[in-house]
Amino acid sequence: MFRKYILPIIIAILAAIMLLSIDYWKLPLTDILTSTPYIVVLCILAVLFAIIAFIYSKLAYKVDNDPSLEHYEQDRASFKKFSEMNIAIIISFYFALGSILLISINDAPLYLGIISIIVLIIAILMRYYGYSMINKLYPERDLPDNFEADFDDKLIDSLSKEEMYTIFTGLYNAFKITNILLPAAMMLITIYGYATGVPQHFALSVIAAVAIIINIVYQITVRKMI
Known part of the structure; x- marks a missing residue:
């Protein structure tokens, strides 16, 4: 049960580290990109x-x-x-x-x-x-x-039933991690925008819209199949 919290905990720790070390990486990262x-x-x-x-x-x-x-x-x-x-x-x-x-x-x-x-x-x-x-x-x-x-x-x-089960298991796992990584991406973009002083409103809005659409499509698809 604890395993599902490992990735969010790691993301939170990395975000905290980035915030604390923001003055050390913001200029080199911008130069590289x-x-x-x-x-x-x-x-x-x-x-x-x-x-x-x-x-x-x-x-x-x-x-x-x-x-x-x-x-x-x-x-x-x-x-x-x-x-x-x-x-x-x-x-x-x-x-x-x-x-x-x-x-x-x-x-x-x-x-x-x-x-x-x-x-x-x-x-x-x-x-x-x-x-x-x-x-x-x-x-x-x-x-x-x-x-x-x-x-x-x-x-x-x-596909056979076994093949469908295998593929849909992979898709569901991808769906779950997407719902973790998209908010993490929003957090990362916010930190980067704060560090560089460049507003990231559009990028945040796009990612939020993508996350909403993905979840709506998933829920509608499941509702139709039940």
Whole structure:
């Protein structure tokens, strides 16, 4: 029971530490976030994680066709690699998106903007490539194509009860941690705004709106299904 309070306690401690040490980190952090090298690092990390995702996709396909494993072992091992591939794809996409957004508000060179656009395109292509992997790993199943308009609905319809339980457990855990991290993000943005003297009203309003919409959608969806 105590475990669910660990993350909020850690966040509260970190917030207190940030407030007490605000004079030591506010200027260096601002310099880093507005620097060109920071954007370059984000681009490099985005490409690196895209490569890692591609490697994991090949590993997933390899273990899925490993004759030394039983069928259920192949499925289990390939899905783990598929999941790790998706993690790398998500990280790559948000690093790439972050780099191009920072370029739009920072005084960055033109060549870096072009590089960021290329990196973002690579990350987007990797996302579609990752979606297509599910059909390669499970060719015997009637799974939808990733370009179909109702891909999500068809994918859910094709799942077994055990698979649906596993996926929905992961989604619910993500939902719970979202309700912790979004208020924490608001607190962090408020501290940063206080430290730099730059008002963060818009950012706080957007995050609050996102949190409200997520929870409303969740409650409405659950109400319809009961």
